[in-house]
Amino acid sequence: MLEAYAVVIGGGAAGSVAAYKLAKQGKHVILMEKGLSFRSSNFSRLSGFMGCETKFQREKGITIASKLNLYNYLTSWAKDQINPKLIRNLLEHNSEAADTLAEMGFTFSAYADWVGSDNREKYLDNMMWSPLHLINEYGSDRADILEDALKKVGVELLFGCEAKELMMENGCVTGVKAITKKGEPVNVKTSAVFIATGGFGNNKKMIQEQFPGAPLGNLGSKNNTGDGVKIAVDIGGILSPRMGMTCNEVCGASLKHREYLFDAEYRMDNDNLGFAVYGGMAVDSNGERFFNEELMATAPIATGSYPALSVGNMYVIMDGDYYDGCCDGGIYKYLNEPDWDFGSHMFVPVLDRAKAQFGQAEKEGWGFKADTLAEIADHFGLTNLQASVARYNDICKKGADRDFGKSAMFLTEIRQGSGYYAFEYSGSYWCTIGGVKSDADLHILNRNNEIIPGAFVGGNEMGSAFGSTYYDIAGTCAGLSISSGIIGANAIVSYLG
Numbered sequence: 001m002l003e004a005y006a007v008v009i010g011g012g013a014a015g016s017v018a019a020y021k022l023a024k025q026g027k028h029v030i031l032m033e034k035g036l037s038f039r040s041s042n043f044s045r046l047s048g049f050m051g052c053e054t055k056f057q058r059e060k061g062i063t064i065a066s067k068l069n070l071y072n073y074l075t076s077w078a079k080d081q082i083n084p085k086l087i088r089n090l091l092e093h094n095s096e097a098a099d100t101l102a103e104m105g106f107t108f109s110a111y112a113d114w115v116g117s118d119n120r121e122k123y124l125d126n127m128m129w130s131p132l133h134l135i136n137e138y139g140s141d142r143a144d145i146l147e148d149a150l151k152k153v154g155v156e157l158l159f160g161c162e163a164k165e166l167m168m169e170n171g172c173v174t175g176v177k178a179i180t181k182k183g184e185p186v187n188v189k190t191s192a193v194f195i196a197t198g199g200f201g202n203n204k205k206m207i208q209e210q211f212p213g214a215p216l217g218n219l220g221s222k223n224n225t226g227d228g229v230k231i232a233v234d235i236g237g238i239l240s241p242r243m244g245m246t247c248n249e250v251c252g253a254s255l256k257h258r259e260y261l262f263d264a265e266y267r268m269d270n271d272n273l274g275f276a277v278y279g280g281m282a283v284d285s286n287g288e289r290f291f292n293e294e295l296m297a298t299a300p301i302a303t304g305s306y307p308a309l310s311v312g313n314m315y316v317i318m319d320g321d322y323y324d325g326c327c328d329g330g331i332y333k334y335l336n337e338p339d340w341d342f343g344s345h346m347f348v349p350v351l352d353r354a355k356a357q358f359g360q361a362e363k364e365g366w367g368f369k370a371d372t373l374a375e376i377a378d379h380f381g382l383t384n385l386q387a388s389v390a391r392y393n394d395i396c397k398k399g400a401d402r403d404f405g406k407s408a409m410f411l412t413e414i415r416q417g418s419g420y421y422a423f424e425y426s427g428s429y430w431c432t433i434g435g436v437k438s439d440a441d442l443h444i445l446n447r448n449n450e451i452i453p454g455a456f457v458g459g460n461e462m463g464s465a466f467g468s469t470y471y472d473i474a475g476t477c478a479g480l481s482i483s484s485g486i487i488g489a490n491a492i493v494s495y496l497g
């Protein structure tokens with residue numbers, strides 16, 4: 001049997017920071033990672049993390065992203081779904097987490113750098129964008145930096161090693177049982193375990209339990225199957241009642257297409273998925289509008305999958321001019337470059353492959369074009385579509401959405417003459433959020449609200465830091481996750497000495 005001061009389960013955002021911090025203090029840490037390298041985590045794919053009062057922000061002159069401002073923002077967003085003391089603690093340790101990543105070898109850019117704008121007010125003095133630290137190193141570079149840094153401080157890395165359960169004696173953690181890809185058992189004797197397995201995005205059963213009836217596609221790591229939640233429950237840990245997801249912000253999705261829908265360049269593999277996040281007219285399966293579509297265009301990461309949760313698939317309807325405009329010059333130009341942040345720097349500004357890829361959408365059954373709205377309605381069974389379009393056009397003419405309050409910049413009439421297009425979209429997400437309940441130091445709690453000695457949780461599975469609605473500050477998921485690595489390491493040292 002192997003032996004370690006502490007075991008970290010999961011080598012993503014939270015786990016790698018925790019392991020690094022412990023090893024830097026001379027502790028012997030074993031990090032178990034289910035994947036064969038650090039490429040398998042969602043951390044290797046993310047753009048950036050939320051930070052507050054970091055060295056990088058000081059250098060950039062960013063002051064609005066203070067701990068207190070973020071505390072007020074996050075706690076008023078999530079209200080009773082989270083433990084405010086934990087949020088405070090996570091924010092308190094965020095700058096150390098950012099420093100830790102920098103010490104490992106990562107470098108950062110501000111959102112304004114990426115957009116190429118010196119518009120301070122919009123990007124540097126703005127609560128949504130100024131906390132964001134984009135990580136410049138990506139993909140295998142990121143994984144290599146992580147591996148080198150962790151090896152350098154002496155972390156013992158077990159790749160292809162899947163933690164299955166904790167060993168317990170008298171209610172305290174005494175070890176971890178795991179299994180290799182070849183099915184060989186790996187048992188480690190230890191008194192403290194930091195669980196950070198990234199959520200249950202690829203666990204269909206848990207997704208259906210949490211979001212019953214919703215058509216949802218996973219775009220994150222296949223390894224994130226909710227193992228941490230299961231391991232915690234098995235030792236008597238309790239779960240938060242509300243879990244959520246970080247939605248796909250790049251495009252829509254269709255389960256008739258496929259789940260992981262990005263190509264090698266990290267672009268959606270069919271441009272016709274893009275219309276979901278343009279704020280154009282969307283209807284439910286009755287052919288009726290059901291929400292303010294602007295949310296998909298302005299806060300897709302926080303709200304992109306929510307239509308799927310309440311109405312199932314949604315259908316985006318447009319005329320041929322609109323379709324051509326998005327394919328030829330892009331939606332932002334088509335709407336005459338309005339005051340729309342996300343529109344001015346979209347991931348895929350022009351859908352120039354959409355026309356060539358339309359045949360695939362049609363064949364798979366999620367795209368359809370026709371000369372009349374009646375044909376569109378008939379094809380997808382959208383009974384009230386024609387009446388809804390007539391009402392929508394009247395709203396567009398008046399420039400005021402009396403039904404759902406959509407801004408005038410997204411109100412474009414659906415006109416006769418150039419044909420019609422419709423796309424059926426499901427929801428999709430990068431990862432799930434929420435899960436295991438803990439105290440403010442990330443000790444896992446049991447049914448009596450008592451800590452389970454030696455068991456700690458971090459990352460996306462923190463049930464006391466994430467509720468059912470993702471925060472609308474860019475990078476919150478990763479920002480809170482890296483902070484949890486610092487808190488988890490500190491709590492382990494306080495427990496074990």
Ligand SMILES: Cc1cc2nc3c(=O)[nH]c(=O)nc-3n(C[C@H](O)[C@H](O)[C@H](O)COP(=O)(O)OP(=O)(O)OC[C@H]3O[C@@H](n4cnc5c(N)ncnc54)[C@H](O)[C@@H]3O)c2cc1C
Pocket residue numbers: 009010011012013014015032033034035040041042043044045046047048049050161162163164196197198199219220221223224225227228246430431458459460461474475476477478479481
């Ligand atoms: C494409 C994409 C883009 C994203 N962009 C952003 C962004 O820009 N900003 C942001 O804040 N968030 C973003 N996210 C979310 C972000 O990646 C996560 O919030 C973050 O990585 C969570 O950290 P974590 O440590 O909890 O999980 P992860 O980073 O996913 O790490 C979990 C690790 O645990 C491993 N594991 C799972 N089960 C076991 C087991 N039983 N035993 C051992 N190991 C196991 C997994 O293989 C994985 O490596 C994005 C996600 C995706 C998929």
